Amino acid sequence: MKKITSIMLGAALLATAPALAQSDLRASIAADYDENLEALFTHFHQNPELSHREFKTAERLAAEIRALGYDVTEGVGGTGIVAVMENGDGPTVMIRADMDGLPVKEDSGLSYASTATQEDIDGIVKPVMHACGHDMHITTLIGTARQMAARKDQWSGTLVLIGQPAEERISGARKMLEDGLYKRFPKPDYALALHVSASIPTGKLEAPLGIRASSSDSVDIIVHGVGAHGASPHKGVDPVLVASQIVVSLQSVVSRTIAPQEAGVITVGAIHGGTKHNIIGDRVEMQLTVRSNNPEVREKLLDSIDRVAEGVAISMGVPKKLMPEVIRSKTETTPPTINDRETAEIVRAVFTDTFGDDVLWEEPREGMGAEDFAYFVTPDTGVKGVYFNVGGTPAEKVDDAPSHHSPFFKIEPEPSIKMGVEAMTSAAIKLFDLPE
Ligand SMILES: [Zn+2]
Numbered sequence: 001m002k003k004i005t006s007i008m009l010g011a012a013l014l015a016t017a018p019a020l021a022q023s024d025l026r027a028s029i030a031a032d033y034d035e036n037l038e039a040l041f042t043h044f045h046q047n048p049e050l051s052h053r054e055f056k057t058a059e060r061l062a063a064e065i066r067a068l069g070y071d072v073t074e075g076v077g078g079t080g081i082v083a084v085m086e087n088g089d090g091p092t093v094m095i096r097a098d099m100d101g102l103p104v105k106e107d108s109g110l111s112y113a114s115t116a117t118q119e120d121i122d123g124i125v126k127p128v129m130h131a132c133g134h135d136m137h138i139t140t141l142i143g144t145a146r147q148m149a150a151r152k153d154q155w156s157g158t159l160v161l162i163g164q165p166a167e168e169r170i171s172g173a174r175k176m177l178e179d180g181l182y183k184r185f186p187k188p189d190y191a192l193a194l195h196v197s198a199s200i201p202t203g204k205l206e207a208p209l210g211i212r213a214s215s216s217d218s219v220d221i222i223v224h225g226v227g228a229h230g231a232s233p234h235k236g237v238d239p240v241l242v243a244s245q246i247v248v249s250l251q252s253v254v255s256r257t258i259a260p261q262e263a264g265v266i267t268v269g270a271i272h273g274g275t276k277h278n279i280i281g282d283r284v285e286m287q288l289t290v291r292s293n294n295p296e297v298r299e300k301l302l303d304s305i306d307r308v309a310e311g312v313a314i315s316m317g318v319p320k321k322l323m324p325e326v327i328r329s330k331t332e333t334t335p336p337t338i339n340d341r342e343t344a345e346i347v348r349a350v351f352t353d354t355f356g357d358d359v360l361w362e363e364p365r366e367g368m369g370a371e372d373f374a375y376f377v378t379p380d381t382g383v384k385g386v387y388f389n390v391g392g393t394p395a396e397k398v399d400d401a402p403s404h405h406s407p408f409f410k411i412e413p414e415p416s417i418k419m420g421v422e423a424m425t426s427a428a429i430k431l432f433d434l435p436e
């Protein structure tokens with residue numbers, strides 16, 4: 001009888017081994033939060049830095065991760081950092097955290113609100129705030145780095161952690177790749193990233209099977225006219241009227257040229273022209289953002305802008321040599337971020353196994369936000385990516401939560417960081433079981 005009992009006990013222990021490992025992971029993250037992560041988050045929150053200017057953030061991130069035994073390289077693509085831990089045969093998994101804050105004056109009412117200012121790349125000193133939650137991302141990366149280093153017996157392969165600059169200018173990811181991220185360091189088979197979301201309740205994770213973020217392109221239009229006296233419009237060509245007509249005509253592009261089931265946005269975010277009430281000027285400058293969820297629609301929208309600008313100018317009598325200049329930004333441009341379906345299914349299963357069947361947040365996307373994580377996982381890289389969201393606002397406050405990038409933005413650090421580290425660590429360990 002005694003023997004049977006011990007065998008049964010052994011079997012029961014065996015069956016609950018993964019659950020034990022999970023509760024051990026959760027306890028370890030909770031202890032790390034109290035000892036390190038809470039203070040680190042407060043530090044990063046109070047010391048935000050602007051895109052491409054993440055000097056101290058990168059230095060601290062590098063020091064924290066180096067102390068955990070990773071081989072850390074700084075200055076990749078500007079202020080980017082790359083940390084590598086080799087741990088035997090197996091796939092290479094990359095985890096990315098973006099580091100930059102925004103030129104926003106914090107008005108969140110938090111006791112640890114930022115009062116920081118910094119000189120931006122344009123030479124102007126601006127207030128700085130982590131108004132998108134990237135302070136949560138870097139804190140979570142450090143927490144994940146610690147758990148992965150402590151669990152080397154649970155995975156085999158190469159782990160690459162990156163601190164990425166300038167996500168908010170959608171240029172940091174490309175800069176890191178141009179600086180040899182996939183050539184100087186082990187190229188990943190899989191890539192993971194997370195974003196905290198103020199519009200998702202704490203305790204929830206969102207991991208779409210396909211589109212996670214839209215493409216984004218900044219476009220400038222310079223409309224030329226022929227200056228004249230405001231009282232003699234027939235002597236000139238009014239660029240303000242031409243530009244106004246272009247704004248109106250652009251509204252028909254999405255409604256009349258894109259298939260109704262497809263999504264697209266053309267927003268004219270800025271328009272500047274003229275000097276005085278009674279002068280017809282000779283120049284108007286317009287700034288547009290263009291969003292889509294697939295490459296064909298993206299090309300169609302961009303081509304339509306060329307066509308509308310020129311067509312309107314011709315119809316309004318702008319001389320041929322003064323046709324509008326349409327300039328597509330070479331730096332503010334990113335493809336859509338599309339999760340690899342098969343890998344996303346595996347990651348979602350890890351999340352439900354870890355946190356329960358109701359953990360997944362399945363609300364449809366409303367806006368067309370963009371993300372430059374896309375560059376790391378575009379089809380031509382061959383890297384299978386999963387980008388997921390972590391809830392950051394208590395459920396009862398979600399409906400009134402201030403949006404990202406606003407002075408009032410805030411998230412609940414403790415539940416989102418703890419869940420972020422556990423979700424990321426569990427997903428990464430699972431990906432190391434997959435083929436290279
Ligand atoms: Zn943002």
Ligand SMILES: [Zn+2]
Pocket residue numbers: 132133134167195
């Ligand atoms: Zn962000």
